[in-house]
Amino acid sequence: MPYLELQGLERDFGTVKALDGIDISLGEGEFLSLLGPSGCGKTTALRLVAGFDRPDAGTIVVDGKDVTRVAPNKRDMGMVFQAYSLFPNMTARQNVEFGLRVRGQDKPDRRKRVDDLLELVGLAHAGDRYPHQLSGGMQQRVALARALAIEPRVLLLDEPLSALDAKVRVQLREEIRRIQLELGITTLYVTHDQEEALSVSDHVAVMYRGRIEQMGAPAEMYSAPATPFVAEFIGTMNRLEGTVVDPGAGTVDTGGRTITVEAARGKPRGARVLVLVRPETVQVAAANGAGGNTLTGEVLTHTFLGPVTRLRILSGEASLIADMPTARAAALPPGSKVDASLPSDEARLLDLTEEALPEIGEEPGPADR
Amino acid sequence: MRTRRRIAPSAAVWLLLGAAYFLLPLLATFLFSLRQLQTGHCCTVASYTWVIHNSEFWQTLKLSVELALETIAVSLVIFVPTVYWVHLKVPKLRAVLAFMALIPFVVPPIVLVVGLLNFYKGSPTWFYGQPWGFLVAAYVILAFPYMFFSLDSGFRAIDVHTLTEASQSLGASWPRTLLTVILPNIRAAALAGSFLTLAIVLGEFTIANLSLFHTFPIYLQYVNETQAYAAGATTLVSFGITWAAMLSLLFIGRKRGQRAAFIGGAR
Numbered sequence: 187m188p189y190l191e192l193q194g195l196e197r198d199f200g201t202v203k204a205l206d207g208i209d210i211s212l213g214e215g216e217f218l219s220l221l222g223p224s225g226c227g228k229t230t231a232l233r234l235v236a237g238f239d240r241p242d243a244g245t246i247v248v249d250g251k252d253v254t255r256v257a258p259n260k261r262d263m264g265m266v267f268q269a270y271s272l273f274p275n276m277t278a279r280q281n282v283e284f285g286l287r288v289r290g291q292d293k294p295d296r297r298k299r300v301d302d303l304l305e306l307v308g309l310a311h312a313g314d315r316y317p318h319q320l321s322g323g324m325q326q327r328v329a330l331a332r333a334l335a336i337e338p339r340v341l342l343l344d345e346p347l348s349a350l351d352a353k354v355r356v357q358l359r360e361e362i363r364r365i366q367l368e369l370g371i372t373t374l375y376v377t378h379d380q381e382e383a384l385s386v387s388d389h390v391a392v393m394y395r396g397r398i399e400q401m402g403a404p405a406e407m408y409s410a411p412a413t414p415f416v417a418e419f420i421g422t423m424n425r426l427e428g429t430v431v432d433p434g435a436g437t438v439d440t441g442g443r444t445i446t447v448e449a450a451r452g453k454p455r456g457a458r459v460l461v462l463v464r465p466e467t468v469q470v471a472a473a474n475g476a477g478g479n480t481l482t483g484e485v486l487t488h489t490f491l492g493p494v495t496r497l498r499i500l501s502g503e504a505s506l507i508a509d510m511p512t513a514r515a516a517a518l519p520p521g522s523k524v525d526a527s528l529p530s531d532e533a534r535l536l537d538l539t540e541e542a543l544p545e546i547g548e549e550p551g552p553a554d555r
Numbered sequence: 556m557r558t559r560r561r562i563a564p565s566a567a568v569w570l571l572l573g574a575a576y577f578l579l580p581l582l583a584t585f586l587f588s589l590r591q592l593q594t595g596h597c598c599t600v601a602s603y604t605w606v607i608h609n610s611e612f613w614q615t616l617k618l619s620v621e622l623a624l625e626t627i628a629v630s631l632v633i634f635v636p637t638v639y640w641v642h643l644k645v646p647k648l649r650a651v652l653a654f655m656a657l658i659p660f661v662v663p664p665i666v667l668v669v670g671l672l673n674f675y676k677g678s679p680t681w682f683y684g685q686p687w688g689f690l691v692a693a694y695v696i697l698a699f700p701y702m703f704f705s706l707d708s709g710f711r712a713i714d715v716h717t718l719t720e721a722s723q724s725l726g727a728s729w730p731r732t733l734l735t736v737i738l739p740n741i742r743a744a745a746l747a748g749s750f751l752t753l754a755i756v757l758g759e760f761t762i763a764n765l766s767l768f769h770t771f772p773i774y775l776q777y778v779n780e781t782q783a784y785a786a787g788a789t790t791l792v793s794f795g796i797t798w799a800a801m802l803s804l805l806f807i808g809r810k811r812g813q814r815a816a817f818i819g820g821a822r
Binding site for chain 2: 236237238257258259260261262263264265267269271272273274275284285288289329332333336342
């Protein structure tokens with residue numbers, strides 16, 4: 187039975203439809219990330235669950251109870267905010283204690299609970315410090331302990347790591363996941379960072395223009411994107427527009443160059459399709475004209491990414507990206523003629539509709555305040 | 556090794572000129588107040604003895620201090636929740652409030668008092684005939700710009716939305732959020748508004764005079780007209796008492812609010 191359900195949530199801000207019918211169902215103790223670009227409505231959805239805003243339509247059900255019209259201070263939702271939100275006039279300990287004081291808990295119980303939580307987030311030594319005496323990462327840890335102190339029914343995290351530097355971000359996201367698993371708390375996490383979402387979640391919901399494009403396990407989202415937007419947003423993807431020329435053999439014409447894609451078998455002849463290929467599956471070698479399913483082109487640029495180097499290859503009008511081990515990439519400097527071999531069984535295929543392919547970028551709007 | 560920062564000669568000159576501008580009148584008043592009533596020669600503390608033993612001095616000063624404290628309390632009760640709500644829920648109204656706050660600067664006190672006297676003419680005597688009724692109502696209007704702009708800057712310095720939502724998500728009600736989360740973090744702004752209000756009320760003459768209330772500035776004016784040396788002593792004693800009141804407010808505020816003094820650093 188689902189623990190948290192969002193049913194048909196809609197929210198308009200003037201003429202902007204921030205949420206256009208969101209349906210989410212989450213089991214108890216599960217971790218769901220709402221992932222999407224700015225303005226996609228993910229923060230709006232989170233704020234509706236927290237009770238800071240009311241939906242124009244739809245319901246929010248927690249543990250079988252409709253909480254859509256319940257005031258935020260009666261919902262028992264623990265929230266960690268994007269901005270540093272510790273109360274500046276209180277120490278870390280007093281911040282964590284705040285929710286327990288509001289609930290009128292006895293002092294000895296409060297003290298023990300606060301000690302346990304500060305220990306849990308690794309800040310037992312910093313309880314008497316004020317927020318200005320804590321680093322950004324420490325402040326967010328205290329904010330997490332504060333949100334957990336009230337034993338919330340759902341933990342809501344609104345891009346809690348976005349203000350932190352890269353190393354702390356990775357460290358803290360792993361800690362959030364550890365604590366979430368340890369406490370078994372149902373968690374809704376908002377982020378625009380796909381790596382963050384994929385690495386800590388049980389489920390990921392990719393949002394775009396107020397709708398959920400696809401929801402599933404992280405591996406599924408990466409390997410089997412259901413829409414061009416998801417394909418573009420999750421990871422890096424080569425997109426080749428083409429037309430099915432031989433449904434039996436699975437061949438697709440991509441602007442004068444024919445490639446074989448297993449997924450194209452059985453598609454109607456002449457169907458417009460989008461071939462999706464991950465950069466790490468593209469095999470690159472010096473051009474020798476041999477081998478099948480290859481596109482010949484010229485290396486334009488090298489981008490050093492540590493263990494791998496990303497090559498941008500121009501093949502006719504098509505631009506391809508391929509990742510290869512850095513040690514081997516040196517042999518194919520910019521300007522080299524290469525053969526890029528596409529894996530026919532690993533390439534994904536999407537039907538290309540008349541609708542223009544989405545461009546991912548900033549979309550100003552009230553959806554993300 | 557630490558190097559001592561030297562003050563540039565030109566800066567020292569301007570500093571001295573500035574200090575002289577403020578201190579010379581005080582010094583002159585002090586020297587004047589030491590003159591003997593009969594001969595006009597220096598030096599005697601008779602005027603100070605007279606002031607300290609004058610019951611009317613203490614009565615009017617007590618009344619003005621009480622009026623100031625009442626004005627501060629009423630202003631804080633009205634304006635803190637109002638400015639908080641405007642910042643949180645209707646930020647567009649901030650400009651309207653800021654405009655309204657300028658009105659007491661534009662309308663001369665004499666016009667204000669005539670208007671208020673007419674407006675409150677039919678009100679009960681306990682309000683209309685008492686300084687803590689009518690006068691405080693007028694002083695709240697006079698203090699509005701000072702209180703509003705002080706509080707406004709305080710609310711701008713904190714993340715009102717996030718602090719409020721964090722407090723609410725932890726189960727706190729609106730009053731609890733205002734009193735335990737918001738108010739301690741705008742304490743410095745509230746104190747600044749309170750100082751200005753205290754100073755305005757302790758020195759307000761026109762409204763009290765025209766509405767026939769015997770406050771400290773009225774008494775001061777009376778002494779000034781009748782006893783020149785004593786007026787100097789009265790002025791300096793009241794000056795000292797006002798400063799002492801301000802410093803004690805500051806001290807109390809600092810002691811309780813020193814933890815909140817780092818708001819900016821925490822964000």
